[in-house]
Amino acid sequence: xxxDKVYNPNEIENKWLKKWxxxxxxxxxxxxxxxxxxxxxxxxxTGILHMGHMLNNxxxxxxxxxxxxxxxxxxWVPGTDHASIATxxxxxxxxxxxxxxxxxISRDEFLTYAWDWxxxxxxxxxxxxxxxxxxxxxxxTKFTLDSDLSESVIDTFIKLFDEGYLYRDKxxxxxxxxxxxxxxxxxxxxxxxxxxxxxxKYQIVDSKDYLIVATTRPETIFGDTAVAVNPDDNxxxxxxxxxLIVPLVGRxxxxxxxxxxxxxxxxxxxxxxxxxxEKDFIIGKNNELEIIDIFNDDATINHHGKKYQGLDRFEAxxxxxxxxxxxGLISKTESYTHNIALSERTNxxxxxxxxxxxxxxxxxxxxxxxxxxxxxDIKFYPKKYMNTYKNWMENIRDWNISRQLYWGHRIxxxxxxxxxxxxxxxxxxxxxxVKFKSKFNFELTVDDVEQDNDVLDTWFxxxxxxxxxxxxxxxxxxxxxxxxxxxxxxxxxxDILFFWIARMxxxxxxFRDNKPFNNVYFTGLVRDKKGQKMSKxxxxxxxxxxxxxxxxxxxxxIGLLFSAPxxxxxLFDEKLCVQxxxxxxxxxxxxxxxxxxxxxxxKPPQSNELAAVKWFNENLNMKIIEINNSYDNFKISEALMxxxxxxxxxxxxxxxxxxxxxxxxxxxxxxxxxxxxxFKKILSLLExxxxxxxxxxxxxxxxxxxxxxxxxxxxxxxxxxxxFNHINELITKVRNFKKANNIPFKESIxxxxxxxxxxxxxISVIKKLTNSELIISKNKxxxxxxxxxxxxxxxxxxxxxxxxxxxxxxxxxxxxxxxxFKKILEKKLSNKRFIENAPQAVIDNEMxxxxxxxxxxKILEKKxxxxx
RNA sequence: GGGCGCUUAGCUCAGUUGGUUCAGAGCACUUGGUUUACACCCAAGGGGUCGGGGGUUCGAAUCCCUCAGCGCCCACCA
Numbered sequence: 001x002x003x004d005k006v007y008n009p010n011e012i013e014n015k016w017l018k019k020w021x022x023x024x025x026x027x028x029x030x031x032x033x034x035x036x037x038x039x040x041x042x043x044x045x046t047g048i049l050h051m052g053h054m055l056n057n058x059x060x061x062x063x064x065x066x067x068x069x070x071x072x073x074x075x076w077v078p079g080t081d082h083a084s085i086a087t088x089x090x091x092x093x094x095x096x097x098x099x100x101x102x103x104x105i106s107r108d109e110f111l112t113y114a115w116d117w118x119x120x121x122x123x124x125x126x127x128x129x130x131x132x133x134x135x136x137x138x139x140x141t142k143f144t145l146d147s148d149l150s151e152s153v154i155d156t157f158i159k160l161f162d163e164g165y166l167y168r169d170k171x172x173x174x175x176x177x178x179x180x181x182x183x184x185x186x187x188x189x190x191x192x193x194x195x196x197x198x199x200x201k202y203q204i205v206d207s208k209d210y211l212i213v214a215t216t217r218p219e220t221i222f223g224d225t226a227v228a229v230n231p232d233d234n235x236x237x238x239x240x241x242x243x244l245i246v247p248l249v250g251r252x253x254x255x256x257x258x259x260x261x262x263x264x265x266x267x268x269x270x271x272x273x274x275x276x277x278e279k280d281f282i283i284g285k286n287n288e289l290e291i292i293d294i295f296n297d298d299a300t301i302n303h304h305g306k307k308y309q310g311l312d313r314f315e316a317x318x319x320x321x322x323x324x325x326x327x328g329l330i331s332k333t334e335s336y337t338h339n340i341a342l343s344e345r346t347n348x349x350x351x352x353x354x355x356x357x358x359x360x361x362x363x364x365x366x367x368x369x370x371x372x373x374x375x376x377d378i379k380f381y382p383k384k385y386m387n388t389y390k391n392w393m394e395n396i397r398d399w400n401i402s403r404q405l406y407w408g409h410r411i412x413x414x415x416x417x418x419x420x421x422x423x424x425x426x427x428x429x430x431x432x433x434v435k436f437k438s439k440f441n442f443e444l445t446v447d448d449v450e451q452d453n454d455v456l457d458t459w460f461x462x463x464x465x466x467x468x469x470x471x472x473x474x475x476x477x478x479x480x481x482x483x484x485x486x487x488x489x490x491x492x493x494x495d496i497l498f499f500w501i502a503r504m505x506x507x508x509x510x511f512r513d514n515k516p517f518n519n520v521y522f523t524g525l526v527r528d529k530k531g532q533k534m535s536k537x538x539x540x541x542x543x544x545x546x547x548x549x550x551x552x553x554x555x556x557x558i559g560l561l562f563s564a565p566x567x568x569x570x571l572f573d574e575k576l577c578v579q580x581x582x583x584x585x586x587x588x589x590x591x592x593x594x595x596x597x598x599x600x601x602x603k604p605p606q607s608n609e610l611a612a613v614k615w616f617n618e619n620l621n622m623k624i625i626e627i628n629n630s631y632d633n634f635k636i637s638e639a640l641m642x643x644x645x646x647x648x649x650x651x652x653x654x655x656x657x658x659x660x661x662x663x664x665x666x667x668x669x670x671x672x673x674x675x676x677x678x679f680k681k682i683l684s685l686l687e688x689x690x691x692x693x694x695x696x697x698x699x700x701x702x703x704x705x706x707x708x709x710x711x712x713x714x715x716x717x718x719x720x721x722x723x724f725n726h727i728n729e730l731i732t733k734v735r736n737f738k739k740a741n742n743i744p745f746k747e748s749i750x751x752x753x754x755x756x757x758x759x760x761x762x763i764s765v766i767k768k769l770t771n772s773e774l775i776i777s778k779n780k781x782x783x784x785x786x787x788x789x790x791x792x793x794x795x796x797x798x799x800x801x802x803x804x805x806x807x808x809x810x811x812x813x814x815x816x817x818x819x820x821f822k823k824i825l826e827k828k829l830s831n832k833r834f835i836e837n838a839p840q841a842v843i844d845n846e847m848x849x850x851x852x853x854x855x856x857x858k859i860l861e862k863k864x865x866x867x868x
Numbered sequence: 869g870g871g872c873g874c875u876u877a878g879c880u881c882a883g884u885u886g887g888u889u890c891a892g893a894g895c896a897c898u899u900g901g902u903u904u905a906c907a908c909c910c911a912a913g914g915g916g917u918c919g920g921g922g923g924u925u926c927g928a929a930u931c932c933c934u935c936a937g938c939g940c941c942c943a944c945c946a
């Protein structure tokens with residue numbers, strides 16, 4: 001036999017990758033079929049594949065491949081995201097290594113570097129997705145900075161502005177002092193940290209007394225423009241109209257009264273720095289306080305900090321605390337645990353900062369998006385994320401969309417150079433000048449205006465993704481968007497529920513008055529086997545491509561999916577890939593066996609073959625229904641497990657073992673053909689999970705139509721399955737008996753039985769799988785016969801073996817247990833309330849159990865009496 | 869502080885409206901096996917008072933109350 005004994009995935013997988021690439025098999029264009037569409041969550045353009053991607057994209061590939069097999073027009077749109085802040089940070093770092101500072105070069109120069117960087121490192125991840133088998137329509141590959149998508153973004157901005165959803169305002173925002181940009185609330189992560197609470201002395205003007213103010217940030221005293229207390233705080237009621245002197249600074253500031261101050265915190269006095277805290281900003285606004293920003297953009301102290309000017313905020317804090325201590329201005333210090341805000345991207349401590357930014361009003365846009373999910377028009381799997389979503393959406397805050405970066409979509413707002421309060425929103429400078437004319441009646445030239453320096457939040461382009469990849473923003477009724485939108489399913493991690501999923505739903509209704517997708521499938525996080533999140537820092541994240549080299553893409557795909565129910569974190573262990581690889585090998589060898597059968601064209605199918613084919617056909621039909629159900633509920637792992645057992649247990653261990661000709665014998669042509677049909681159906685069921693080996697074997701199987709298609713399932717005949725299960729149980733018991741009695745498998749034994757269940761075909765199966773003779777007899781009961789009970793039928797096994805004392809005590813134990821069980825059943829059945837209330841089916845079942853237990857007891861008693 | 873979820877075999881997890889098939893699966897483990905597809909294999913087997921306590925019911929892994937432990941999300945106080 002020239003087929004390799006061990007399956008070697010690499011060669012075969014590479015062959016199929018080439019074929020898929022060359023033949024462009026996953027291309028989709030609108031036609032008369034029903035569409036099944038997925039848009040990929042675009043990975044970072046310069047990113048590299050990690051286990052999370054592998055899981056996420058494998059699931060998408062499974063869904064899309066199954067849809068394709070079902071005959072739907074399956075379209076999976078791939079693409080990448082420019083990932084504004086993340087990519088810019090990488091480029092900045094690269095430049096720094098070259099000795100170039102971002103601030104020393106122009107915007108255009110920076111962008112040239114960034115594009116070079118993107119071209120050099122970009123797109124790698126798409127090739128990696130190909131390697132794991134992703135069947136995307138690669139002709140449709142999009143990048144969020146492509147000109148068409150960029151235009152869509154700009155059009156969107158203009159539309160939102162024209163319709164009154166955009167505004168520019170000075171607010172306290174999250175400032176990343178390392179990336180030098182604002183962040184949205186979603187880009188900030190909180191971490192618990194132990195710090196110190198300092199009690200500072202603020203001298204009361206014209207008095208020797210001090211007011212004690214507790215703060216964690218003494219370095220911000222240069223920005224203090226008031227001290228606030230709660231109006232209900234009796235301790236401070238007498239301080240109305242008094243002023244305080246800010247320590248070190250010497251500035252006189254008023255005492256103001258504001259009910260947002262917690263009486264119980266610290267001393268109940270809050271130092272107010274309106275430029276550096278949202279709450280303080282509001283207090284400042286209400287009391288018309290001066291706003292003093294004491295930080296430069298990189299969070300060093302500015303000129304307001306006097307001698308501390310130029311120091312980093314943490315260094316300044318140290319020195320200020322020293323100086324305050326020296327001058328006796330700290331009354332006490334206590335340790336205090338609170339949450340500090342960190343930038344998701346740079347991990348630096350976020351500084352609340354007052355700044356002028358663009359915002360989207362979200363409240364109204366969110367309304368239809370809430371309804372869509374609550375009403376079930378869009379379904380979440382698992383459901384639990386619905387609550388999280390609803391909660392967030394109902395309390396949604398305006399979205400800060402401007403970022404002080406270069407890499408991204410530049411905000412299409414043009415300001416009058418010498419008066420920034422006058423601006424227009426437009427596609428380009430030319431249009432801007434026209435708009436200035438119509439809005440302000442200004443006759444301007446290009447030199448009079450300047451475009452906003454900021455770019456848009458990355459998510460401002462990706463929230464349009466399901467629309468913009470089909471060009472539905474610029475051309476709202478083109479053929480593609482009409483055909484593919486709304487898309488079918490989206491697959492992503494719950495970590496971007498707010499960043500992306502919620503916003504896509506909102507944009508879907510805002511721009512198209514329609515949902516972007518029907519179902520959202522949330523995957524869990526991939527963790528290592530200890531439960532730790534996989535990360536670069538811990539070094540516990542395997543490289544999927546390396547794993548593929550060892551186990552094959554098919555093996556890694558199913559290895560990952562073996563324990564990945566929707567929404568649950570996945571504890572990844574490389575052992576799972578071993579299981580995946582072994583499974584590939586099992587399928588491969590099943591093929592080897594079938595391929596190697598000797599064939600008899602004359603011989604009609606033997607009775608064992610007939611029984612096997614009859615049963616497997618029904619069993620397959622039943623399993624297909626179960627598999628479809630699992631898919632319909634997005635229980636992908638469950639679908640895989642049913643398929644796995646169908647192949648390994650049902651097809652290999654049972655079906656093939658029954659039809660396998662004995663040594664020197666041959667299989668009938670008819671049965672061989674039936675087997676090939678089964679095999680092909682199985683390969684179709686496997687294709688979504690293991691596309692490489694499935695296609696390879698389908699091609700090799702040597703049947704007329706090698707094209708895989710999702711098998712239909714006729715209604716299955718339960719009786720056939722039940723009878724087969726019956727003999728299966730018998731087979732197990734016989735094998736068990738042989739093992740328990742040290743009878744070699746090959747040694748033939750005799751089985752006596754008397755029932756109508758077994759026909760000749762089933763009998764031949766039992767013979768084949770247990771190596772026994774079956775003899776019909778009327779209750780043959782002899783001393784040397786052992787009995788087994790299957791359902792209510794008794795089988796006797798003839799054996800030389802006599803029972804020993806251990807067996808006897810075992811039988812006695814069993815008898816005792818069954819007598820006890822019988823008592824319980826009898827008690828239950830004599831309970832009047834049970835008989836009155838329980839459904840008939842339940843009562844019938846209890847009676848059946850009682851019948852069974854009675855026969856069991858009878859047999860056991862007979863056994864014991866025989867032994868005496 | 870507000871909200872959501874989880875706790876079932878050694879591990880990872882199923883378990884729909886309480887009742888047939890309910891105490892399950894995969895892996896791991898134990899035992900026995902191989903010249904005739906595959907030791908990346910075959911066969912058989914042992915594992916759980918369903919987190920603790922209480923309640924409703926003829927009947928609870930499933931419903932209610934309570935306690936304990938774990939996880940996630942949101943908000944954030946100087």
